[in-house]
Amino acid sequence: xxxxxxxxxxxxxxxxxxxxxxxxxxxxxxxxxxxxxxxxxxxxxxxxxxxxxxxxxxxxxxxxxxxxxxxxxxxxxxxxxxxxxxxxxxxxxxxxxxxxxxxxxxxxxxxxxxxxxxxxxxxxxxxxxxxxxxxxxxxxxxxxxxxxxxxxxxxxxxxxxxxxxxxxxxxxxxxxxxxxxxxxxxxxxxxxxxxxxxxxxxxxxxxxxxxxxxxxxxxxxxxxxxxxxxxxxxxxxxxxxxxxxxxxxxxxxxxxxxxxxxxxxxxxxxxxxxxxxxxxxxxxxxxxxxxxxxxxxxxxxxxxxxxxxxxxxxxxxxxxxxxxxxxxxxxxxxxxxxxxxxxxxxxxxxxxxxxxxxxxxxxxxxxxxx
Amino acid sequence: xxxxxxxxxxxxxxxxxxxxxxxxxxxxxxxxxxxxxxxxxxxxxxxxxxxxxxxxxxxxxxxxxxxxxxxxxxxxxxxxxxxxxxxxxxxxxxxxxxxxxxxxxxxxxxxxxxxxxxxxxxxxxxxxxxxxxxxxxxxxxxxxxxxxxxxxxxxxxxxxxxxxxxxxxxxxxxxxxxxxxxxxxxxxxxxxxxxxxxxxxxxxxxxxxxxxxxxxxxxxxxxxxxxxxxxxxxxxxxxxxxxxxxxxxxxxxxxxxxxxxxxxxxxxxxxxxxxxxxxxxxxxxxxxxxxxxxxxxxxxxxxxxxxxxxxxxxxxxxxxxxxxxxxxxxxxxxxxxxxxxxxxxxxxxxxxxxxxxxxxxxx
Numbered sequence: 001x002x003x004x005x006x007x008x009x010x011x012x013x014x015x016x017x018x019x020x021x022x023x024x025x026x027x028x029x030x031x032x033x034x035x036x037x038x039x040x041x042x043x044x045x046x047x048x049x050x051x052x053x054x055x056x057x058x059x060x061x062x063x064x065x066x067x068x069x070x071x072x073x074x075x076x077x078x079x080x081x082x083x084x085x086x087x088x089x090x091x092x093x094x095x096x097x098x099x100x101x102x103x104x105x106x107x108x109x110x111x112x113x114x115x116x117x118x119x120x121x122x123x124x125x126x127x128x129x130x131x132x133x134x135x136x137x138x139x140x141x142x143x144x145x146x147x148x149x150x151x152x153x154x155x156x157x158x159x160x161x162x163x164x165x166x167x168x169x170x171x172x173x174x175x176x177x178x179x180x181x182x183x184x185x186x187x188x189x190x191x192x193x194x195x196x197x198x199x200x201x202x203x204x205x206x207x208x209x210x211x212x213x214x215x216x217x218x219x220x221x222x223x224x225x226x227x228x229x230x231x232x233x234x235x236x237x238x239x240x241x242x243x244x245x246x247x248x249x250x251x252x253x254x255x256x257x258x259x260x261x262x263x264x265x266x267x268x269x270x271x272x273x274x275x276x277x278x279x280x281x282x283x284x285x286x287x288x289x290x291x292x293x294x295x296x297x298x299x300x301x302x303x304x305x306x307x308x309x310x311x312x313x314x315x316x317x318x319x320x321x322x323x324x325x326x327x328x329x330x331x332x333x334x335x336x337x338x339x340x341x342x343x344x345x346x347x348x349x350x351x352x353x354x355x356x357x358x359x360x361x362x363x364x365x366x367x368x369x370x
Numbered sequence: 371x372x373x374x375x376x377x378x379x380x381x382x383x384x385x386x387x388x389x390x391x392x393x394x395x396x397x398x399x400x401x402x403x404x405x406x407x408x409x410x411x412x413x414x415x416x417x418x419x420x421x422x423x424x425x426x427x428x429x430x431x432x433x434x435x436x437x438x439x440x441x442x443x444x445x446x447x448x449x450x451x452x453x454x455x456x457x458x459x460x461x462x463x464x465x466x467x468x469x470x471x472x473x474x475x476x477x478x479x480x481x482x483x484x485x486x487x488x489x490x491x492x493x494x495x496x497x498x499x500x501x502x503x504x505x506x507x508x509x510x511x512x513x514x515x516x517x518x519x520x521x522x523x524x525x526x527x528x529x530x531x532x533x534x535x536x537x538x539x540x541x542x543x544x545x546x547x548x549x550x551x552x553x554x555x556x557x558x559x560x561x562x563x564x565x566x567x568x569x570x571x572x573x574x575x576x577x578x579x580x581x582x583x584x585x586x587x588x589x590x591x592x593x594x595x596x597x598x599x600x601x602x603x604x605x606x607x608x609x610x611x612x613x614x615x616x617x618x619x620x621x622x623x624x625x626x627x628x629x630x631x632x633x634x635x636x637x638x639x640x641x642x643x644x645x646x647x648x649x650x651x652x653x654x655x656x657x658x659x660x661x662x663x664x665x666x667x668x669x670x671x672x673x674x675x676x677x678x679x680x681x682x683x684x685x686x687x688x689x690x691x692x693x694x695x696x697x698x699x700x701x702x703x704x705x706x707x708x709x710x711x712x713x714x715x716x717x718x719x720x721x722x723x724x725x726x727x728x729x730x731x732x733x
Contacts (some may be wrong), residue, residue: 024464024472026457047481050508113439114446119511149500151505152537197508223509237508365644370677 001065001090003037007081009057011081014075017326019203020053021071028281029114032068045118051199054116055232068109069096119224119235121179127161127188128218133181134216135208139363140179143328145198146172153241157201159194169246175325176246180360195219195243200236207232249352254341258292260310262338266330272296274324275304282368283323288316318343320370327362340360371436372428373415377603378572386416396565397540400554403569407603409549410450412532413519417482418444420515446478454486473498481510485519494520496528503536506544516544523550530557537563572603574671581606590683597680617660628731629694634694639729661707668692668700706730
């Protein structure tokens, strides 16, 4: 293999693939990039076995071929090179020579055959999803995904594609984020449910942030999910297991509606949470006439209370929540106002952003006993 | 290439293959047997058979080809010691901050992972088990079967508890192998969630036949090694005969001095060489094991079953020694050696402990 490529192009692709390369691994091949050159195109592949990313860019290919190169060293080195062309050449015994201007470096890679095979995009059944919509859906749900390894069906978000809508749901058993985009059209028959692992969501989100494209092509086969983002292909192995029946926990009779300004509530909770019990982060929300009081107390740090003016009639009510869960939502909501919807102190609370017509976004939080 | 390469324990191998054939392979398997009995070899063979793309059949049961890309990739982990050393080396080269969080794994095939005990403590740690849990529920590539092999079942407490969770609810496409020299050391809750298969010792004659390929040993050495390996073929193949003969020489001096009394200068010259430090520990462990084996041989002679004697090349010496002492003496000697063994774990001075052993047996 022998190629010449501009530093700018190479660095851009290497930066994009860095997220997939496992830094803390003792499996040597996984800390390598796979370089493949053919027909004027350089393809770079990185994988951690569960997730893989394949990206390509134009290059002057003098000789077709492939090689593997230590990922981190290459990235660090290319960053330090001056602007201009870089030539990469495979020598004997997996040695790779990298030359740029007056710099000349040799690194040793591994045999191409050791690199895990990357699945190829299925020929049929791809669905086009608007990139902006997917990005939105991920940012509104990813924080609610469970980090507990043993609850494996919650280690991803459920994506439900219907001919006219797309839904994404994530939960960790204590709170649930649910967002629907209607009025779109997708090339699916019936309903297509997919559990997207958290790692894949995070990678997808960072790829979408750095790409200027309109649509993401999505497909899946028995074991793998595929996302094509322009010239990049992200694949993820599928998680097994059934996502819980989330529709059953979506509240239906939360009739006590309290509108508040998002920024006010966020600031109030942040202040009050300083004095909450450190382990549980529990705060108390008390609804009184035209006022909402947020308070906390702990034996070690003291107690704190904030109050927010709001329209509210009906009986006073007190309900406890984990402050971190509420803050997660307020950070993700990105609207001026939010609505808190309650039933009683023992039932789940629901939060929705106000004024967003395009997406139906709701967030369900289980109350705490306080 | 195939299961026919596995020596002995035909029944266990047959059972495993039948389970593969019926697609009813258990999710947790404890493979028990002494060091070198082929636990890892067999687990690797099962992993190959489950993922082989050629699906060969022999004797009406699933086998593996050893040639396809799946088999060859899994086979790269056959040389476990070498892969392990490479992984440790790879960790050494990481940045200090990453080093602490990095655990040792060996994975040459996407669906087959070997989890060795993590150095320097040489115990399986909770992070390793957590990594297994985090990756296990991803579907295998190309419809294969996921295999996780814990090459030694020495778990840290939290790791063993974390493993319970996976054993309780494994995905249908994964199998965990726990390779154990002493399965009873595993938590009873782990054992009850797995099936245990024990690799029995291979007959001496069979090991002797296999050792015929070793040109560097003469016939006498081969028959000695075959008897000393305890029926474990892997141990026989890698037997350090010179190290053993040296240890036996020393053990004989200790026993002979204890039996005959008299001049102690030879004894002191010998025990002096058992020093502190890692090398001395290995040497002492070997000496203790050798003492036990000699005392056992003496019991065989005493009780009229000389055909069981392992140290056949010095059988006349053993018979002579046995004749000079009563049965009780041998039993007491075994107990004393046991005490020295326990003392070593408490870091007693090695040479002095051995001198004391001799003195106690003499009195």
